[in-house]
Amino acid sequence: xxxxxxxxxxxxxxxxxxxxxxxxxxxxxxxxxxxxxxxxxxxxxxxxxxxxxxxxxxxxxxxxxxxxxxxxxxxxxxxxxxxxxxxxxxxxxxxxxxxxxxxxxxxxxxxxxxxxxxxxxxxxxxxxxxxxxxxxxxxxxxxxxxxxxxxxxxxxxxxxxxxxxxxxxxxxxxxxxxxxxxxxxxxxxxxxxxxxxxxxxxxxxxxxxxxxxxxxxxxxxx
Ligand code: SF4
Ligand code: SF4
Numbered sequence: 001x002x003x004x005x006x007x008x009x010x011x012x013x014x015x016x017x018x019x020x021x022x023x024x025x026x027x028x029x030x031x032x033x034x035x036x037x038x039x040x041x042x043x044x045x046x047x048x049x050x051x052x053x054x055x056x057x058x059x060x061x062x063x064x065x066x067x068x069x070x071x072x073x074x075x076x077x078x079x080x081x082x083x084x085x086x087x088x089x090x091x092x093x094x095x096x097x098x099x100x101x102x103x104x105x106x107x108x109x110x111x112x113x114x115x116x117x118x119x120x121x122x123x124x125x126x127x128x129x130x131x132x133x134x135x136x137x138x139x140x141x142x143x144x145x146x147x148x149x150x151x152x153x154x155x156x157x158x159x160x161x162x163x164x165x166x167x168x169x170x171x172x173x174x175x176x177x178x179x180x181x182x183x184x185x186x187x188x189x190x191x192x193x194x195x196x197x198x199x200x201x202x203x204x205x206x207x208x209x210x211x212x213x214x215x216x217x218x219x220x221x222x
Contacts, residue, residue: 001092004154007085011047016081018048018136018143020123023156027122031114032105033097041097041149043156045085046116046123048136048143049074056142056214061175063210065203071144071210075101078146085148094152101146110192110207116145124157131170131179131212132186137162140218141170170212179212 008019025042028035055070078101086096099113117134120126126143129135136143137160171179176194178187195207 001152002088007045007088007154010088011081011085014081014084015049015077016047017050017139018046018120018125018145020046020048020120020125020157021154022046022119022122024119024122024149027118030118032111033113037097038149040151041095043150043152043154044114044119044123045082045089045148045150045154046120046125046145047078047081047085047147048120048125048139048145049078049081050139051142051144051213053142056210059210059214061211062201063198063204063208067210068204068206068208071208074144075146078144082146082148089148089150089152092152094150096152097149099147099149101144110188114147114149116147119147120145122156122159124160126218127160127162127164128183129170129216130164130168130181130183130186131174131216132183132188132191133213133216135164135216135218137219141213141216169215173211173215175211 011019022044024044028038051074055067059067082098086098089096103112120134121128126134126136129141133141135141176190178190195209198209199207
């Protein structure tokens with residue numbers, strides 16, 4: 001059986017920035033999947049891909065066509081990378097359920113099949129930030145994530161016991177004033193309204209922003 005360490009080394013070699021394993025046995029009720037499908041799948045492999053600092057630096061007060069393209073390609077890279085994890089796990093006779101990197105199934109509440117952020121946090125890759133995104137100590141919110149559910153008995157990582165502290169950099173740049181002093185006070189309604197405005201920009205056409213992502217460099221901020 002391939003070990004967790006071998007899987008991690010393989011993915012880091014292939015260009016993935018962050019790798020973790022989460023115990024998802026307690027949060028399967030959050031997934032938009034039937035019990036029949038998830039019943040043996042108690043582990044999740046999480047991959048993170050760090051976005052280009054320079055692409056983010058080029059944003060001024062709205063998303064740009066270059067950011068849009070980069071964001072899309074990062075998702076495609078993650079979708080391809082998780083297929084490799086799926087193959088390596090299935091080769092050893094275990095189940096592997098890859099979840100798309102960025103596929104909304106509920107646009108109103110901006111939900112996918114699972115929350116990659118929630119699982120990345122369980123896997124210890126970051127904490128929930130005031131901007132409602134996962135904050136990696138190394139790369140801040142400048143990471144895209146993807147998840148694969150499995151019954152392979154991989155050792156789970158532990159969540160981090162850290163938070164944003166006194167940092168408010170993302171709140172200062174949010175055009176919607178959606179960010180407050182804690183993740184619990186994040187106003188997803190205001191954020192969604194802003195994203196719908198950005199969606200109408202020529203060559204964007206999707207609900208992205210990037211401004212609080214640009215602002216958040218993790219430990220470098222705090
Ligand atoms: S994505 Fe944009 S609108 Fe939403 S919280 Fe971040 S900066 Fe504000
Ligand atoms: S910019 Fe600061 S406050 Fe905002 S999510 Fe990142 S670390 Fe937290």
